[in-house]
Amino acid sequence: MKFGKNSKIEIIAVGSELLTPYYQDTNSLYITQRLNEVGMEINFKTIVGDTQDDLTVCFNTSLERSDIIFVIGGLGPTEDDCTREVLASTLGKKLVFKEEILEKIKERFERRGFEMPSVNNKQAHIIEGSTILENKHGTAPGLWIPKGEKVFILLPGPPHEMKPMFENSVWPRFQAARSHFVARRVFKTTGLTESKIETLLSDIYPLPPSVKLTTLAYPGQIELHLIAHSQKSAKKADDMLLKLEQDLQECLGENIFSSSGDELEEVTGRLLRRAKQTLAVAESCTGGLLGHRITNVPGSSEYFCQGVQAYSNESKLQLLGVPADLIHKCGAVSREVARSMAIGIRERSGADIGLSITGIAGPTGGSPEKPVGLVYVGLCWEGGDNVLKNIFLGNRELIKSQSAQKALDMLRRHLLKYKKERQKDHPS
Amino acid sequence: MKFGKNSKIEIIAVGSELLTPYYQDTNSLYITQRLNEVGMEINFKTIVGDTQDDLTVCFNTSLERSDIIFVIGGLGPTEDDCTREVLASTLGKKLVFKEEILEKIKERFERRGFEMPSVNNKQAHIIEGSTILENKHGTAPGLWIPKGEKVFILLPGPPHEMKPMFENSVWPRFQAARSHFVARRVFKTTGLTESKIETLLSDIYPLPPSVKLTTLAYPGQIELHLIAHSQKSAKKADDMLLKLEQDLQECLGENIFSSSGDELEEVTGRLLRRAKQTLAVAESCTGGLLGHRITNVPGSSEYFCQGVQAYSNESKLQLLGVPADLIHKCGAVSREVARSMAIGIRERSGADIGLSITGIAGPTGGSPEKPVGLVYVGLCWEGGDNVLKNIFLGNRELIKSQSAQKALDMLRRHLLKYKKERQKDHPS
Numbered sequence: 001m002k003f004g005k006n007s008k009i010e011i012i013a014v015g016s017e018l019l020t021p022y023y024q025d026t027n028s029l030y031i032t033q034r035l036n037e038v039g040m041e042i043n044f045k046t047i048v049g050d051t052q053d054d055l056t057v058c059f060n061t062s063l064e065r066s067d068i069i070f071v072i073g074g075l076g077p078t079e080d081d082c083t084r085e086v087l088a089s090t091l092g093k094k095l096v097f098k099e100e101i102l103e104k105i106k107e108r109f110e111r112r113g114f115e116m117p118s119v120n121n122k123q124a125h126i127i128e129g130s131t132i133l134e135n136k137h138g139t140a141p142g143l144w145i146p147k148g149e150k151v152f153i154l155l156p157g158p159p160h161e162m163k164p165m166f167e168n169s170v171w172p173r174f175q176a177a178r179s180h181f182v183a184r185r186v187f188k189t190t191g192l193t194e195s196k197i198e199t200l201l202s203d204i205y206p207l208p209p210s211v212k213l214t215t216l217a218y219p220g221q222i223e224l225h226l227i228a229h230s231q232k233s234a235k236k237a238d239d240m241l242l243k244l245e246q247d248l249q250e251c252l253g254e255n256i257f258s259s260s261g262d263e264l265e266e267v268t269g270r271l272l273r274r275a276k277q278t279l280a281v282a283e284s285c286t287g288g289l290l291g292h293r294i295t296n297v298p299g300s301s302e303y304f305c306q307g308v309q310a311y312s313n314e315s316k317l318q319l320l321g322v323p324a325d326l327i328h329k330c331g332a333v334s335r336e337v338a339r340s341m342a343i344g345i346r347e348r349s350g351a352d353i354g355l356s357i358t359g360i361a362g363p364t365g366g367s368p369e370k371p372v373g374l375v376y377v378g379l380c381w382e383g384g385d386n387v388l389k390n391i392f393l394g395n396r397e398l399i400k401s402q403s404a405q406k407a408l409d410m411l412r413r414h415l416l417k418y419k420k421e422r423q424k425d426h427p428s
Numbered sequence: 429m430k431f432g433k434n435s436k437i438e439i440i441a442v443g444s445e446l447l448t449p450y451y452q453d454t455n456s457l458y459i460t461q462r463l464n465e466v467g468m469e470i471n472f473k474t475i476v477g478d479t480q481d482d483l484t485v486c487f488n489t490s491l492e493r494s495d496i497i498f499v500i501g502g503l504g505p506t507e508d509d510c511t512r513e514v515l516a517s518t519l520g521k522k523l524v525f526k527e528e529i530l531e532k533i534k535e536r537f538e539r540r541g542f543e544m545p546s547v548n549n550k551q552a553h554i555i556e557g558s559t560i561l562e563n564k565h566g567t568a569p570g571l572w573i574p575k576g577e578k579v580f581i582l583l584p585g586p587p588h589e590m591k592p593m594f595e596n597s598v599w600p601r602f603q604a605a606r607s608h609f610v611a612r613r614v615f616k617t618t619g620l621t622e623s624k625i626e627t628l629l630s631d632i633y634p635l636p637p638s639v640k641l642t643t644l645a646y647p648g649q650i651e652l653h654l655i656a657h658s659q660k661s662a663k664k665a666d667d668m669l670l671k672l673e674q675d676l677q678e679c680l681g682e683n684i685f686s687s688s689g690d691e692l693e694e695v696t697g698r699l700l701r702r703a704k705q706t707l708a709v710a711e712s713c714t715g716g717l718l719g720h721r722i723t724n725v726p727g728s729s730e731y732f733c734q735g736v737q738a739y740s741n742e743s744k745l746q747l748l749g750v751p752a753d754l755i756h757k758c759g760a761v762s763r764e765v766a767r768s769m770a771i772g773i774r775e776r777s778g779a780d781i782g783l784s785i786t787g788i789a790g791p792t793g794g795s796p797e798k799p800v801g802l803v804y805v806g807l808c809w810e811g812g813d814n815v816l817k818n819i820f821l822g823n824r825e826l827i828k829s830q831s832a833q834k835a836l837d838m839l840r841r842h843l844l845k846y847k848k849e850r851q852k853d854h855p856s
Contacts, residue, residue, distance in 0.1 A: 288715075288723065
């Protein structure tokens with residue numbers, strides 16, 4: 001096999017569910033991103049069901065038009081899964097039983113206290129002449145199947161099985177074949193709209209021809225993806241981005257929270273750890289989402305001590321000491337109650353910082369004065385507190401997610417300020 | 429052209445951006461849904477860039493394997509858009525200039541106060557022998573291009589242009605050709621592995637030829653998608669599923685939590701509401717995810733009163749009254765502490781039911797006796813309590829999501845039992 005910039009690459013996603021209106025292939029996006037990093041681009045993507053005839057047609061087509069063919073999915077134990085069988089017969093190769101694979105599958109079941117059902121037997125068969133790609137997160141092994149100068153790479157469909165298998169067994173081979181260098185940066189921002197960013201960045205255009213900038217907008221988060229290409233060296237590609245990075249940083253400042261791919265909760269967590277500050281949260285309309293995001297970060301127990309989901313009015317009294325007459329006078333969704341919740345959780349938990357959210361996630365519960373999407377985020381620290389009022393658009397899910405995002409960002413900006421002040425007081 | 433159940437249908441999405449890691453074709457989902465309604469299924473989806481060679485290969489392949497071929501995108505005025513030109517040359521047909529199309533494009537620009545740029549000229553060329561599909565929301569017309577017994581249907585890429593064109597000019601032809609009716613059901617299950625389900629369902633195979641069953645596995649959730657076809661009537665298709673539905677219900681029983689598309693938190697919420705029971709939760713390793721899922725359901729404030737994210741050991745004492753010596757003796761991740769957390773949150777909140785989760789989400793914190801993935805789920809109600817021990821596989825995110833899923837399911841099964849007992853005590 002010779003891999004290169006001119007190899008034609010095809011990704012075939014197999015699964016009848018991918019031909020319904022309900023599911024999309026996402027595995028190919030992941031593989032595309034990784035191959036792009038070594039300067040390889042995808043030529044074709046094909047989606048086909050678990051149907052012998054259609055699969056046969058697709059495999060034959062890919063053999064004619066492509067050099068490197070990823071085939072993802074249809075390796076499961078059930079009757080409809082037939083990728084392995086159809087590919088073997090298309091290539092005119094036999095399926096061979098491998099005792100060592102069966103042992104691993106059996107072990108996997110035993111570790112969970114189950115006996116392996118007999119249907120899983122078929123997953124222990126591989127296509128002759130292929131290399132086994134170990135599956136550490138599922139039962140179906142992958143296969144690397146050379147065919148003349150071409151190669152088929154068979155991977156399991158579940159992303160949590162596919163990705164580690166790709167990283168461990170497939171990626172190193174592509175990395176070794178690299179003929180092309182790519183530098184990439186992702187700047188994640190929050191607090192600005194897409195058009196505001198466009199305006200702030202107007203001076204950086206036109207970009208050099210070997211650099212590409214793509215803007216991706218999510219609710220509460222806008223990402224700037226920069227890619228530079230060089231045929232000479234990684235350093236060359238990287239250098240092209242350096243100047244542009246500085247320009248971006250100057251234009252967007254603290255609105256950029258990450259240039260390394262980190263999520264907002266990871267960035268905020270790191271700031272908390274460095275400041276040796278602990279955090280407790282009080283959530284109303286987000287119902288636990290804020291705590292969930294904070295605790296998605298491994299090691300978050302170092303700075304996150306506790307939270308409460310104070311959903312009912314009574315629980316705001318009981319868990320946070322929010323005065324009943326304050327709720328009565330101002331309403332549960334108000335600047336005053338948000339502040340009282342942040343103060344309450346901080347005092348009761350003994351944490352350094354208290355962070356609170358109260359709002360109307362909808363679809364009901366809104367009024368002309370307090371519409372659906374009205375959300376107050378409160379922050380309380382030693383010697384101060386602050387509350388931000390927000391109006392978020394979208395459905396319940398979007399309002400919850402933008403609220404949690406805003407709370408994390410409010411905390412992040414507070415910690416940045418705190419850091420600067422400390423540096424002023426104690427210059428090193 | 430003869431359309432029918434056996435027509436092979438292919439959707440080709442054209443656009444180099446669809447071969448990057450950032451964009452997905454969504455037009456095909458829309459077309460799939462509409463065609464499914466008249467009993468037609470998609471056989472192949474192809475994604476290809478705006479590249480002459482690759483486009484030619486795709487069009488030739490589709491002519492060989494498919495009867496009805498949708499080609500979407502690449503009809504714009506810019507240089508990279510070449511779908512129209514490449515398809516004409518693949519089919520050996522000429523491009524013909526149409527004065528009336530040019531007039532419409534010019535008018536469109538004039539209405540907005542602009543003069544038509546000369547690049548738009550090329551959009552006034554159609555493939556000879558084709559029917560024009562009017563574009564009321566953009567400049568590029570669509571084309572209906574017969575080729576022997578087959579047909580190519582050319583549509584613009586922007587969804588707000590594609591959808592109305594499909595509805596006005598394409599859908600009526602398919603509706604008229606309807607030879608066919610479809611019924612559909614989705615059964616969602618939890619508590620069983622994919623292979624266990626396969627084993628339990630072995631008696632229902634072989635299925636009638638006009639019925640198709642697809643299994644989709646997610647961590648902690650397995651879905652069975654059933655589709656039945658009839659050439660006679662919608663009722664006939666529905667009747668075919670009735671018997672199968674009963675069989676599935678018999679084989680899988682309470683492991684099926686929904687046959688209407690509802691999520692587990694919606695089903696559980698409904699059971700709580702009907703039983704007039706309120707709920708409070710105590711989360712350790714899930715950090716708020718359980719409360720987040722419960723409060724994703726509109727109106728959940730009716731039965732969900734509060735929760736605590738008792739992440740640190742101290743907070744388990746402070747917020748839930750878990751005895752310090754119990755944590756010391758058994759460890760924070762133990763059957764005893766899970767029980768004490770469920771009892772604690774129930775008592776302190778005054779809710780009818782307390783639900784707790786404590787476990788090791790990883791990646792660190794595991795030991796040979798208590799590995800990463802060990803999770804206890806506790807439930808406490810009037811007159812009883814219960815704790816389930818689980819070992820979940822996967823990364824931190826997967827362990828958290830399976831834990832929340834398990835807790836919701838434990839609550840669901842409890843409420844089902846409670847419902848049955850009440851029905852026994854108070855037969856209606």
